[in-house]
Amino acid sequence: MQTLAAYRLETKALSDDELQMWWSDISGVINKWLKKKGVADTSSELGAFASETSGAKGTFTTNSVSSTSGELTEIVLTEPTKDGHTFTTSLAITNSEKVISVYLTLSASITGNTVAPTTLYPRCPTLIREMLTLRSDWMFGGSEVPDARPISVTGEEAASVLAGYLMNERRTLPVTVVSDIDGEPIWNDLPEKLAIDLAGLSSVVRIDGEASWALTDLIGKSNSCYLGAVRIYWPLRKVVEDTSELRSKVWTAERLLSSDTDGKGLSRFTTSLRRDVMNIAALVVDAPPSVRKIKTEVSRARLSELQAKADANSEELELARLFIEENETLKDELEKAKIEISKQAARAEAAEYALDVLKSDDSDKSIDDQVQAQADKRPKTGEIRYYKKTHSKPTYDVLVKISDCGHNSWQAANKADKAKKGIEKLEGSSDWKSVSHCGSCQGGGVWKVVW
Numbered sequence: 001m002q003t004l005a006a007y008r009l010e011t012k013a014l015s016d017d018e019l020q021m022w023w024s025d026i027s028g029v030i031n032k033w034l035k036k037k038g039v040a041d042t043s044s045e046l047g048a049f050a051s052e053t054s055g056a057k058g059t060f061t062t063n064s065v066s067s068t069s070g071e072l073t074e075i076v077l078t079e080p081t082k083d084g085h086t087f088t089t090s091l092a093i094t095n096s097e098k099v100i101s102v103y104l105t106l107s108a109s110i111t112g113n114t115v116a117p118t119t120l121y122p123r124c125p126t127l128i129r130e131m132l133t134l135r136s137d138w139m140f141g142g143s144e145v146p147d148a149r150p151i152s153v154t155g156e157e158a159a160s161v162l163a164g165y166l167m168n169e170r171r172t173l174p175v176t177v178v179s180d181i182d183g184e185p186i187w188n189d190l191p192e193k194l195a196i197d198l199a200g201l202s203s204v205v206r207i208d209g210e211a212s213w214a215l216t217d218l219i220g221k222s223n224s225c226y227l228g229a230v231r232i233y234w235p236l237r238k239v240v241e242d243t244s245e246l247r248s249k250v251w252t253a254e255r256l257l258s259s260d261t262d263g264k265g266l267s268r269f270t271t272s273l274r275r276d277v278m279n280i281a282a283l284v285v286d287a288p289p290s291v292r293k294i295k296t297e298v299s300r301a302r303l304s305e306l307q308a309k310a311d312a313n314s315e316e317l318e319l320a321r322l323f324i325e326e327n328e329t330l331k332d333e334l335e336k337a338k339i340e341i342s343k344q345a346a347r348a349e350a351a352e353y354a355l356d357v358l359k360s361d362d363s364d365k366s367i368d369d370q371v372q373a374q375a376d377k378r379p380k381t382g383e384i385r386y387y388k389k390t391h392s393k394p395t396y397d398v399l400v401k402i403s404d405c406g407h408n409s410w411q412a413a414n415k416a417d418k419a420k421k422g423i424e425k426l427e428g429s430s431d432w433k434s435v436s437h438c439g440s441c442q443g444g445g446v447w448k449v450v451w
Helices: 014-037 125-132 155-166 190-197 209-219 252-256 265-284 289-308 314-358 367-376 417-428
Strands: 001-011 045-050 057-067 070-082 085-096 101-112 149-152 175-179 202-209 228-232 248-251 384-392 395-402 410-412 434-438 446-450
Touching: 001 125, 014 085, 014 101, 014 125, 045 175, 057 265, 070 190, 070 289, 085 289, 101 125, 149 155, 155 175, 155 202, 175 190, 175 209, 190 209, 190 228, 202 209, 202 228, 202 384, 228 265, 252 265, 252 384, 252 395, 289 384, 384 417, 395 417, 410 417, 417 434
Parallel strands: 149 202, 175 202
Antiparallel strands: 001 101, 045 057, 057 070, 070 085, 085 101, 175 228, 228 248, 384 395, 384 446, 410 434, 434 446
């Protein structure tokens, strides 16, 4: 079984009354979620429900225990899919030391004995998004957990606040920044879709042109994000003063739109980024310590009860004691293994980042380099360039220079006044020989211009 994603939400310290109220409210949200899944009796400890996969059934188990440290409820849902996978959602909520913690993991396995590559596309669970709407101050480590809405950053002052947050060593979650090009993102729903997909794992920030340039001045050209680009900024892990140590990855508008010849570029990109962030979360987000603590106390309490019985079987007691000790040893070994896996993943991530830098081409350079290159290299006579429309203004289309779409269905564009005005605005020239429109590309017009 492969863990695909992990989420952890924690409240701040609560009063006794708040603790009781929020525990009740959270339990209500979970019961509502179970009923939506098709679980008829949410008080049952096990059962089946009609899966979303036609003709299939899912199963569930629930278990609630309490100890001197607090309360623990665990729920496991298993559902089959059409392509032969089995998805498992595991949920644990604890009420311990005045804090409520929610821990959810998504896992998958392949039904049957098959050794073959497989691609999984998990999504942010509905339960997590509903939990995030219940409270606005969920925490993970030192960061507030983002909900399913993008944050809007406009102007220099707001950009300064964002820069400070990006450089805050206490930040424990990534920040995904979506920049505007001429007042809009390259895809209309990009910030909203990313915010839904990355809810609970990454903040999504949409920045306007003024904020983009101000952010560049504050954190440097190598970490810039403007002209329709998307950049994810990872947490720092340590105190740094040099902004060059800020780790990030950028997708320029040219790079994103060059691969969007079928109108499905938005879906491909959000799916890819969601999977990357979830994979990292699956490695580094652990269950809250309260889960293990309560389970251990419950096991030891049961052992004590067994010992107190007058007719207790000594062999049975010894087996129970050995079971508890072995269980604790296995948990310690599992934690050590997770730490080692996390270290190896970090090394792999660093190596991949270094390889990306070494293999960088025009689409992977800093955005500033691209802008400068475009300014220094105006179209030459006989040169062919390609452009893709992102959105429209009242008098012109907003276009981005892209790579050749690879199609061979160019149509004469005798009118296309708004597109031509957009090309002129972008290149600063209208000295072209011909402008053609691609008849095969979808998701926004693609234009071929012979200068």
